[in-house]
Amino acid sequence: MEKVISALWSVPGANTLEVYKKHGGYEAAKEVLSSWTPEKLIEHVKASGLRGRGGAGFPTGMKWSFINRGSPKPKYVCINADESEPGTAKDRYILELTPHLLIEGTLICAKAIDCHHAFIYCRGEFYDQIAILKKALAEAKAAGIVGKNALGSGYDIQITVHSGFGAYICGEETGLIESLEGKKGQPRIKPPFPAVVGLYNCPTVVNNVETAAALPWIIKHAPEEYKKFGTEKSGGTKLLSISGHVNKPGTYEIPLGLPLSEFINSPNYGGGVWKGRKLKACIPGGSSVPILTAAEVEKTNIDYESCAANGTMLGSGGCIVMDETTDMVHSLRILGHFYSHESCGQCTPCRTGTNWAHRILCRIDDGEGRPEDVDELLKIANNMVGRTICPLADALAMPIKSFLTKFRSEFDKKARREKAA
């Protein structure tokens, strides 16, 4: 398969402007900035079928079309490089290996909504990656690619690299906007949506790194070409990280629609479950999505529709593999810890729900559980769903429900303090 995003990953020096340009870099942005109208760009990307790769999978062209370009206010693009969803390690590759691809994608996003100042919000732990990106940006500025009259197009564009400092919730788009405004990253109540009231109360689009990085290729090809990689409804390619109990953990670009079992087992990808063990379970799209049993993995393809049909989500593409020895109670406890730690505290069902759930999971896991704990957990999860400002509460509730439904006996056994066989 031809690669859309990872084509230059094995090319030495692809992080430099020189090598990037040698491979056709910035040709797409130059054409778009000089001669495409936002209408043409939006229609092209709509037709390609590109959907947001940050987790929610919202169609990118449609998201751009919600912006009122006639508004007298400035419009902003925020590129989401907060990459914090457990299991997900893909945007890191783009930042490290092809920062110019991200900058070029950012220029294209900007043109789509008539934005002249874009921000790239990186998680703070990415010290090295931020340094690489800033170096690339300096190169691009010096070469007249970013700045006034970018690429000789007559279009002015400023790009600012901004660094977070340790808060998962800043990956949520309105948390990110608050954080960029210099505040705690507490998500906003929607509506109004960022397209109407976003950064500095101006129309704003938030796009994931991988979404932006797919744009240069899409622009250079007929929209159907991109779509062809995937399925009818899930067009294109996706970066997936595979982690946990596999022989070849790594980050791979796949055509959407690839069978999940092939992704786990093929020598081109995960290389199979390690140590000759059997598969027990897999979380296909980052820690926030429902877990699949080994039998369900066999039926699932890696695309939006097949994941939904099997009760889970493609999410951010963080595929976490668990072998037959995995302790499900302990694994869920780790997720409970994560979400209770990262809850921003605004909504009571999230703040208290994640904390309670975590506390109960700890005591079950530590052999101090009570028989009624498992039902209590389910009750807490049910009370968290759909009652909060942002989906973080659901992001723990869904795993709780799926772990308990599919691996209930392990929880009951531990809660009743039965000795493991």
Place this chain on the structure above:
Amino acid sequence: MSNAEEKFSDQTLAKMKEAIAEYPDKASAVLPVLQLIQKEKGWVSPASQRFTAELLSISPARVKEVVTFYTMFHQQPVGKYHIQVCTNISCSLRGGEEIFAHCQKKLGLKGHKDVTPDGLFSLEHVECLAACERAPAMLLGENYKMELTIEKVDEIIDRCKKEGSH
């Protein structure tokens, strides 16, 4: 805590100015300014928080809010080598919790940003570092260390001990 006002290097002050110029609203520069402070001083003292508030014309309470919300800010000095071990799911599946426990034991630290008596090391466990595909992972200061084993961690810490005591 001393009330003396913090002084910063000319280079840091120049970078603060650059950072402020990047934003339509200077309050947006609160994270970059505090990050520059932590880079120079190793932590963000109450005095440097007051400095930030004044520089950006925002209330000291708002700066404090930011410092306490973002977990990478240090409100106390940390060790010369600050170690952050990921104990989230992908790392745990490949021994991340054992790596953290080993660091605790080896350094004699609880792992809540506490510091060894010689000031060399501090330790904490952190959430997913986006290095899941090369788990287990940690940050040593600003640098990623991946595919860790107990032996690799021993080597890393021993090397820091050697270099740090000079």
